[in-house]
Amino acid sequence: MGGYESEVPAEGDLIAAAQHIVAALGTKKMLSQDERKILVDLRTRLSTMTMVDDTKTNEPPVNGVSETEQYLNLVSERIMNRVSDETMIWDLGPEDACEYLKAVEEARILTEKLEGLCLNKDDEEVELLRKAHDVLQTAMARLEQEFGHIIVQHSQPFEPEHMSFRSSEGVGVVGSPCSLEDDPLEDSLRRESVGKNLEDFIVDLVHPDVIPDLKCIANLMFISSYERECSQAYVTARKHALNRCLFALEVEPLSIDDVLKMEWGSLDSQIKRWVWAIRIFVRGYLANEKRLTDEIFGDFGSLSSMCFTDSSKASVMQLLSFGDAVAVSPRQPEKLFRVLDMYEVLAQLHADINSMYTDQAIRDEFCEVLRRLGDAVRATFIEFKNAIATNASINPFAGGGTHHLTRYVMNYLKLLTDYRDTLNQILEEAERVESLSPLADSVPFWDEMKQFDGTCNATPMAFHFQSITSALLANIDEKSKLYKDTALQHFFLMNNIHYMAQKVKSCELRDIFGDDWIKRHNGKFQQQAMNYERATWSSILSLLKDDGSQNSGSNSSIKNILKERLKSFYAAFEEVYRNQTGWLIKDSQLQEDLRIKTSLQVIQAYRTFIGRHSSEISDKYIKYTADDLENHILDLFSGSQRSLSNIYRK
Numbered sequence: 153m154g155g156y157e158s159e160v161p162a163e164g165d166l167i168a169a170a171q172h173i174v175a176a177l178g179t180k181k182m183l184s185q186d187e188r189k190i191l192v193d194l195r196t197r198l199s200t201m202t203m204v205d206d207t208k209t210n211e212p213p214v215n216g217v218s219e220t221e222q223y224l225n226l227v228s229e230r231i232m233n234r235v236s237d238e239t240m241i242w243d244l245g246p247e248d249a250c251e252y253l254k255a256v257e258e259a260r261i262l263t264e265k266l267e268g269l270c271l272n273k274d275d276e277e278v279e280l281l282r283k284a285h286d287v288l289q290t291a292m293a294r295l296e297q298e299f300g301h302i303i304v305q306h307s308q309p310f311e312p313e314h315m316s317f318r319s320s321e322g323v324g325v326v327g328s329p330c331s332l333e334d335d336p337l338e339d340s341l342r343r344e345s346v347g348k349n350l351e352d353f354i355v356d357l358v359h360p361d362v363i364p365d366l367k368c369i370a371n372l373m374f375i376s377s378y379e380r381e382c383s384q385a386y387v388t389a390r391k392h393a394l395n396r397c398l399f400a401l402e403v404e405p406l407s408i409d410d411v412l413k414m415e416w417g418s419l420d421s422q423i424k425r426w427v428w429a430i431r432i433f434v435r436g437y438l439a440n441e442k443r444l445t446d447e448i449f450g451d452f453g454s455l456s457s458m459c460f461t462d463s464s465k466a467s468v469m470q471l472l473s474f475g476d477a478v479a480v481s482p483r484q485p486e487k488l489f490r491v492l493d494m495y496e497v498l499a500q501l502h503a504d505i506n507s508m509y510t511d512q513a514i515r516d517e518f519c520e521v522l523r524r525l526g527d528a529v530r531a532t533f534i535e536f537k538n539a540i541a542t543n544a545s546i547n548p549f550a551g552g553g554t555h556h557l558t559r560y561v562m563n564y565l566k567l568l569t570d571y572r573d574t575l576n577q578i579l580e581e582a583e584r585v586e587s588l589s590p591l592a593d594s595v596p597f598w599d600e601m602k603q604f605d606g607t608c609n610a611t612p613m614a615f616h617f618q619s620i621t622s623a624l625l626a627n628i629d630e631k632s633k634l635y636k637d638t639a640l641q642h643f644f645l646m647n648n649i650h651y652m653a654q655k656v657k658s659c660e661l662r663d664i665f666g667d668d669w670i671k672r673h674n675g676k677f678q679q680q681a682m683n684y685e686r687a688t689w690s691s692i693l694s695l696l697k698d699d700g701s702q703n704s705g706s707n708s709s710i711k712n713i714l715k716e717r718l719k720s721f722y723a724a725f726e727e728v729y730r731n732q733t734g735w736l737i738k739d740s741q742l743q744e745d746l747r748i749k750t751s752l753q754v755i756q757a758y759r760t761f762i763g764r765h766s767s768e769i770s771d772k773y774i775k776y777t778a779d780d781l782e783n784h785i786l787d788l789f790s791g792s793q794r795s796l797s798n799i800y801r802k
Contacts, residue, residue, distance in 0.1 A: 221280055224262060228287045230255040235294045240301050242365060253372065256291040260376045263288050292378040299369045300385035306359040310397045310437055357393065357444050366448050374452050383459045390463035397437050398467055401429035405470055411477035416486060423478060423490040427497050430471050434501045438464060442508050461511045468514060472521045479524035485536040488529065492571045495525040526578045533616060541623045548634035551736035551791050552644040554651045555631060561624050562655040565617055569660040572613060579612035614664045621652060639687035643735060646680035649673055650742055681746065689753060692724040696761040711768050722775050726796045729784055734793030743789050751785045
């Protein structure tokens with residue numbers, strides 16, 4: 153301490169200096185803080201030098217008490233006077249704190265000197281050393297208490313909802329997670345970017361003004377071999393702070409049983425909150441917690457790392473426990489997006505955790521939860537395909553439109569494109585691990601994928617997406633068989649295959665499925681449209697064809713044949729109108745195209761028939777003009793059933 157003895161002064165110079173100090177003190181009524189510190193330091197040095205000299209020269213004690221014991225009693229009295237007062241010393245001000253630290257430092261130096269001098273195991277010296285140890289232990293216990301009090305008293309709240317952060321992109325605000333009322337599918341399962349730039353986010357978790365005091369206490373306790381007590385005080389105080397942070401982030405301590413019992417709506421909200429919170433907790437809070445620990449204990453080697461680990465481990469494990477619970481919960485397709493969100497945020501934070509922790513247990517648990525979430529993603533993805541394949545219907549889908557399953561599956565796949573890199577990584581890693589298993593199929597995954605469709609992008613995601621759409625097509629084909637009307641079967645398949653092709657063509661799915669897939673499925677839906685036209689109109693339009701039967705026989709019989717044909721045509725047309733106005737095509741372009749194509753065939757055949765036989769057919773038997781029929785055809789596929797049975801041309 154002090155550091156002002158670079159040279160040993162002569163005896164006369166020392167006496168002169170001491171006389172000068174005494175004279176200066178005589179003119180002062182108050183001392184500055186620096187002056188008091190120097191004098192206390194001087195007194196410590198004088199006392200220690202006296203003690204050593206006393207021990208070396210073996211001078212007889214005064215009144216039975218050696219100068220060393222007198223000095224120990226003096227130091228003890230100064231310490232005990234503070235310890236007996238319940239008022240926190242550092243709350244009294246810097247001067248009182250400095251005085252106490254000086255007294256503790258004197259006790260430490262005295263104890264060290266006695267330890268070095270008690271080599272002969274003299275009973276009196278051993279007893280004196282024991283007393284010195286007791287004094288130092290009492291002083292350290294109070295320092296431990298003061299240390300914890302300072303941390304708690306000067307901790308600053310962590311308020312993520314309102315904090316600003318510095319990043320390479322400027323100043324931003326850490327926002328709250330998206331509305332917990334949003335639908336997980338329709339809102340595209342918004343993946344919050346909050347916290348992604350928190351690496352440069354700096355907040356003082358303890359007021360910076362008290363950091364020098366904490367470092368000073370920690371240093372004194374460390375060199376006094378009381379680092380364990382100091383670290384315990386720190387860990388206890390910071391554990392509470394970390395728990396308060398999780399409370400502020402609204403992260404509940406949930407067990408696996410709690411998670412398994414949750415309804416999906418509640419669990420969905422909890423996962424959203426967790427994804428948002430863990431990123432802020434790790435990059436916003438833990439990073440600054442590590443900085444605080446290093447500021448205080450950075451000079452003491454591994455102590456800093458140990459304190460950080462011990463104070464934060466429980467909180468980190470609580471967060472990971474929730475991730476683990478979700479990973480082992482039942483596989484349900486609606487969970488996939490949320491599980492992917494959880495996987496992605498942990499993958500993003502993996503490097504942060506490795507850089508902050510040397511503790512292998514935390515690193516291993518982090519990796520294990522990440523692996524389990526990846527397994528859950530793949531298993532849920534497979535379960536989604538199985539759910540499509542086994543989705544059964546008892547009744548045919550009304551109107552033959554695009555089935556809810558088709559819409560759901562294609563929109564589901566579209567939303568998954570946001571996770572393309574993550575899904576490919578998970579699926580590829582899973583297939584790689586399986587390929588190394590002795591139970592793996594003889595055909596490697598990549599060969600099987602190429603055999604499935606050599607034209608698609610060679611990625612695991614593309615393979616699985618095509619596998620899912622194949623399962624969907626098979627299911628839709630089974631559902632089409634519920635219709636008794638063959639035309640409606642083809643109409644239903646046309647609608648659904650067209651929806652699939654258009655969905656892929658119009659969004660990011662195009663890059664995954666490829667143009668060849670779109671071309672093939674366009675061909676499939678066009679084939680179904682052609683099959684529908686044949687099933688609906690072939691027999692009807694055959695009534696208007698000139699097959700030669702109306703050219704034989706008498707004039708009256710020819711007129712009767714033509715009249716019956718026309719009557720049958722009208723009846724069949726009205727039946728189609730009554731049925732197919734109730735059929736539905738939601739896609740306006742497909743609806744218009746099919747109406748126009750139907751109109752061209754029907755109107756051309758009708759006009760030809762009426763024109764060819766205008767002399768044989770009286771106007772009174774012509775129920776509709778060509779324009780009437782054209783307008784009626786424009787009513788088809790609107791999903792609202794109508795009737796023409798009571799409509800006649802005026």
